[in-house]
Amino acid sequence: MKGIGVSPGISIGKAYVLRQRKEVASGVVLTDESAVLQEIGRYGEAVKLSVKEVQELFEKVVKEERDILEVQLELLQDPQLETDVRTRISSDKMTARDAVLMVIGLAVQVFEQMEDEYLKARAADVRDAGNRIVRNLSDGTGRNLSGSAGSLISNSGEGLIIIAEDLSPSETIGMDRSKVVGFATQSGGKTSHVAIVARLRGLPAVVGCGGELDGIVDGDRVVLDGNQGLVLVNPDASIVDEYRKKREIFIQEVRRLETLKDQPAVTTDGVKIELLANIATAEDMEQALAFGAEGVGLFRTELLFMERDSFPTEDEQVEYYKTILLQAGNRIVTIRTLDIGGDKPLPYLELPEEDNPFLGYRAIRICLDRKDIFLTQLKAILRASVFGKCRIMLPMISGVREVQQARAILEEAKEELFRSGIAFDTSIKMGIMIEVPSAAVIADLLAKEVDFFSIGTNDLCQYVLAADRMNKQIKDLYDPYHPAVLRLIRFVIEQGHLQGIPVGMCGELAGDPQATSLLLGMGLTEFSMNAPAIPTIKDILIQSSEAAARKNFQL
Numbered sequence: 001m002k003g004i005g006v007s008p009g010i011s012i013g014k015a016y017v018l019r020q021r022k023e024v025a026s027g028v029v030l031t032d033e034s035a036v037l038q039e040i041g042r043y044g045e046a047v048k049l050s051v052k053e054v055q056e057l058f059e060k061v062v063k064e065e066r067d068i069l070e071v072q073l074e075l076l077q078d079p080q081l082e083t084d085v086r087t088r089i090s091s092d093k094m095t096a097r098d099a100v101l102m103v104i105g106l107a108v109q110v111f112e113q114m115e116d117e118y119l120k121a122r123a124a125d126v127r128d129a130g131n132r133i134v135r136n137l138s139d140g141t142g143r144n145l146s147g148s149a150g151s152l153i154s155n156s157g158e159g160l161i162i163i164a165e166d167l168s169p170s171e172t173i174g175m176d177r178s179k180v181v182g183f184a185t186q187s188g189g190k191t192s193h194v195a196i197v198a199r200l201r202g203l204p205a206v207v208g209c210g211g212e213l214d215g216i217v218d219g220d221r222v223v224l225d226g227n228q229g230l231v232l233v234n235p236d237a238s239i240v241d242e243y244r245k246k247r248e249i250f251i252q253e254v255r256r257l258e259t260l261k262d263q264p265a266v267t268t269d270g271v272k273i274e275l276l277a278n279i280a281t282a283e284d285m286e287q288a289l290a291f292g293a294e295g296v297g298l299f300r301t302e303l304l305f306m307e308r309d310s311f312p313t314e315d316e317q318v319e320y321y322k323t324i325l326l327q328a329g330n331r332i333v334t335i336r337t338l339d340i341g342g343d344k345p346l347p348y349l350e351l352p353e354e355d356n357p358f359l360g361y362r363a364i365r366i367c368l369d370r371k372d373i374f375l376t377q378l379k380a381i382l383r384a385s386v387f388g389k390c391r392i393m394l395p396m397i398s399g400v401r402e403v404q405q406a407r408a409i410l411e412e413a414k415e416e417l418f419r420s421g422i423a424f425d426t427s428i429k430m431g432i433m434i435e436v437p438s439a440a441v442i443a444d445l446l447a448k449e450v451d452f453f454s455i456g457t458n459d460l461c462q463y464v465l466a467a468d469r470m471n472k473q474i475k476d477l478y479d480p481y482h483p484a485v486l487r488l489i490r491f492v493i494e495q496g497h498l499q500g501i502p503v504g505m506c507g508e509l510a511g512d513p514q515a516t517s518l519l520l521g522m523g524l525t526e527f528s529m530n531a532p533a534i535p536t537i538k539d540i541l542i543q544s545s546e547a548a549a550r551k552n553f554q555l
């Protein structure tokens with residue numbers, strides 16, 4: 001059966017099926033005040049126990065997994081959750097268990113309805129925290145690797161492949177590393193926790209397999225192919241053999257790619273290509289360095305703004321940017337200014353209801369309108385600039401005037417710092433993303449106004465083809481290889497180079513191995529991508545000739 005391969009690799013093992021417990025509210029109504037007080041007390045105890053459980057798990061895991069657990073701890077101790085649950089108990093006379101189910105259920109719904117894939121996946125965190133409290137209010141039994149898991153392993157000598165509808169963050173983290181060799185789930189996407197943890201542990205995972213997984217029972221032999229997103233159940237011995245060989249080849253390939261880490265990406269005819277990473281957090285930066293990134297081509301700052309309930313102050317922003325710059329050492333870090341609106345709401349910034357949010361009030365448009373927000377961010381970037389090598393990048397630019405307005409505000413930010421005697425990089429570069437078709441078409445004019453271009457193919461593609469990048473129904477229309485998109489990319493690279501400014505690409509196309517030769521042939525010299533893609537792209541580049549790629553390139 002087919003799903004989405006979210007963590008590469010191949011595993012062969014025994015199925016261990018974790019069934020979802022359906023938690024249903026009892027509907028019991030509390031009749032007197034003493035019962036209310038008792039339920040409030042039980043709730044408090046269950047939260048305490050839940051916090052203790054997560055803290056115990058904390059000691060046993062690596063840093064990135066701890067970050068996920070930290071979110072759990074925050075949610076468990078969230079004062080709003082406590083207030084809402086207590087209100088349900090005291091005013092609506094619900095039992096503690098029913099109250100938690102109700103409050104968590106509503107919160108999960110809110111997250112699930114969000115368009116942004118990352119935020120949507122956070123519904124699992126909330127559900128996880130809620131289930132833990134509910135379990136501690138009930139009989140205390142959870143889904144775990146029980147005794148039968150041990151016997152499955154000792155009988156076969158093979159590791160376990162966990163089969164589940166979905167896995168909560170703490171369930172995934174709590175899995176015994178010595179026993180589990182892979183994960184297959186019915187739901188989930190690229191940013192679900194099972195995907196994140198599997199990638200961290202180097203285990204294959206296939207998610208979004210749908211109801212077909214229901215047919216698997218404990219002990220079935222399963223071949224999991226995280227590269228192709230395949231789950232094979234009780235395949236013939238010959239197929240198992242074939243996958244054993246594939247697994248061996250994959251492992252060898254991973255080792256070979258690892259040896260390229262410190263090698264520069266130079267084509268066979270001597271053209272040096274910059275391979276950069278797209279990041280959002282300090283953890284991403286660590287990963288970028290581990291995969292041999294030569295810098296950061298896109299630092300998405302919006303995450304810092306999205307994971308809070310008020311705007312970060314200038315000082316808080318300085319700290320955030322400084323941390324990344326110090327990690328990067330003398331590598332370039334391209335800090336993108338706030339790219340919110342559209343699919344990325346801020347809980348504390350009231351945005352008007354819009355018929356077409358993707359064509360609406362977002363990114364640089366908000367920043368130019370709300371100068372206070374923009375000026376604070378620019379000052380923070382400037383202050384942080386003394387701790388490393390950074391440049392500023394503006395998202396969603398559609399014309400020359402926006403660049404000029406943004407530059408004027410940048411000058412104002414510099415002026416303010418200068419007057420206050422605060423140090424900053426006075427020659428900091430300012431570039432723009434080319435992700436709106438109008439900007440691509442006037443790349444010749446824009447190139448005179450800025451220090452660099454970075455092509456954002458994710459948005460460029462959706463706007464050029466009038467095909468929403470999130471809409472699965474039209475996913476075939478969303479085609480970055482459409483000649484209209486490719487022509488614009490070629491034009492932007494050409495015009496940038498004619499004006500003598502560097503041109504990079506930070507949309508997903510830059511990390512797509514099928515596009516590497518094409519982009520090399522168009523003259524692209526800066527590729528920025530999710531860090532794990534870097535070794536594969538480097539491998540292609542060092543075996544390619546730029547001259548040959550240019551010759552092959554016809555449009």
Ligand code: PEP
Pocket residue numbers: 298300339435455456457458459460506507508
């Ligand atoms: C893009 O649009 O290509 C891009 C890199 O930006 P984001 O995916 O953050 O919109």
Ligand code: MG
Pocket residue numbers: 395435456458459
């Ligand atoms: Mg974009």
